[in-house]
Amino acid sequence: MQKHFRPQGHRFGASVFLIAIAALAPAGIGNASSYLATGHWDFDQGDLRATVGTDMHYGDAPGETAMRDHTSFGTTTSFGIPDIGGQPAKVMKYTRDENPPAPIGPRGYLCHHGMAPNGGGTNVNQFTMIVDFMIPDLHQGDNYNTVVKWEAVDDWTVDGSISIRANDIGGPNTGGIGISGQYTGDGTTWIIGGQWQRLAVAVDMVADPGTITYYLDGVKFGQMTSGDRWGFDRRHAIPPVVRMYGDGEADNEVNTVYVNSLQFRDGTMTADQVLALGAATAVGIPIPLTSNPTLPALPTLAFNRAGTTVTISWNAATTGFNLESTASLSAPAWASVPNVANNSVAITIGADNKFFRLKKP
Numbered sequence: 063m064q065k066h067f068r069p070q071g072h073r074f075g076a077s078v079f080l081i082a083i084a085a086l087a088p089a090g091i092g093n094a095s096s097y098l099a100t101g102h103w104d105f106d107q108g109d110l111r112a113t114v115g116t117d118m119h120y121g122d123a124p125g126e127t128a129m130r131d132h133t134s135f136g137t138t139t140s141f142g143i144p145d146i147g148g149q150p151a152k153v154m155k156y157t158r159d160e161n162p163p164a165p166i167g168p169r170g171y172l173c174h175h176g177m178a179p180n181g182g183g184t185n186v187n188q189f190t191m192i193v194d195f196m197i198p199d200l201h202q203g204d205n206y207n208t209v210v211k212w213e214a215v216d217d218w219t220v221d222g223s224i225s226i227r228a229n230d231i232g233g234p235n236t237g238g239i240g241i242s243g244q245y246t247g248d249g250t251t252w253i254i255g256g257q258w259q260r261l262a263v264a265v266d267m268v269a270d271p272g273t274i275t276y277y278l279d280g281v282k283f284g285q286m287t288s289g290d291r292w293g294f295d296r297r298h299a300i301p302p303v304v305r306m307y308g309d310g311e312a313d314n315e316v317n318t319v320y321v322n323s324l325q326f327r328d329g330t331m332t333a334d335q336v337l338a339l340g341a342a343t344a345v346g347i348p349i350p351l352t353s354n355p356t357l358p359a360l361p362t363l364a365f366n367r368a369g370t371t372v373t374i375s376w377n378a379a380t381t382g383f384n385l386e387s388t389a390s391l392s393a394p395a396w397a398s399v400p401n402v403a404n405n406s407v408a409i410t411i412g413a414d415n416k417f418f419r420l421k422k423p
Contacts, residue, residue: 101175115175118306134154135152147342151322167312167316183267187294221310238283260347273287375405375407384402389415390417
């Protein structure tokens with residue numbers, strides 16, 4: 063297939079609601095602006111290269127190698143950890159550093175999320191961060207597990223911005239997620255050590271009061287409406303670069319963690335949108351296509367690539383559509399795609415172009 067994935071939306075009469083034209087590259091996806099996701103990383107190539115957007119980089123200072131030295135890439139099989147949804151997956155591992163650079167702490171991974179300032183401010187006030195992850199032991203260190211430092215990213219006197227606290231709220235090795243002392247959530251959903259989960263953090267600092275809503279595997283976990291340095295263009299309105307798994311205050315609150323997929327989306331996702339994401343899967347977080355403003359609200363095809371396999375899917379709750387493909391649009395011969403189950407199908411990448419559409423009879 064050719065080198066880029068170029069989604070396009072068109073109407074083909076009354077029966078055809080969407081076409082996605084797909085040609086996939088072995089080393090990533092071109093034209094990141096074609097996606098609602100502004101940054102996406104799968105770690106399938108055994109490094110920090112991006113699938114959409116800009117490559118991540120080790121946050122080590124000149125002359126330091128601590129983050130690089132404590133990072134490794136492999137599979138759930140090679141690491142001897144649980145598969146994701148029963149399927150092996152390629153993952154990145156950060157191993158806790160018991161002696162990080164003093165007096166700083168873990169410097170994390172520099173992540174250019176790709177969003178422009180929004181909400182009328184100088185920072186990104188409305189956004190969503192999604193990560194498929196697994197922390198084997200939530201109780202390492204002082205029981206705090208920093209996820210991201212997006213406030214004052216180069217000021218090491220400032221603590222991490224979102225953290226998981228091991229409080230055994232749902233049994234041994236469980237915890238809540240939040241900041242500013244708010245880690246309990248709804249009391250029925252929690253972070254589970256040793257288990258793969260899909261975390262979505264939906265931020266809206268334009269709202270009054272600002273909100274941070276947490277979801278686990280598509281289910282709302284909790285919501286914050288207050289906290290330290292809260293509000294528009296402040297602590298949780300993020301600059302162009304953040305530090306994933308970076309921490310401040312020299313208290314070393316980054317523990318061993320495995321990451322399968324990371325994504326940033328421009329805008330604050332709704333509960334229904336997050337619910338459609340579902341739980342963590344071996345193929346990672348779906349990469350949504352941009353909507354076409356000339357079309358009504360229609361199903362959107364998403365895809366995930368793992369090696370030579372591409373999974374094409376759309377919302378499992380959307381019924382009445384058939385997935386079809388053709389080798390050419392100049393003389394199309396549309397045919398139903400076989401082996402579609404629950405609005406999803408895995409396809410092996412070949413040498414030629416393939417064009418896909420959803421059709422409603």
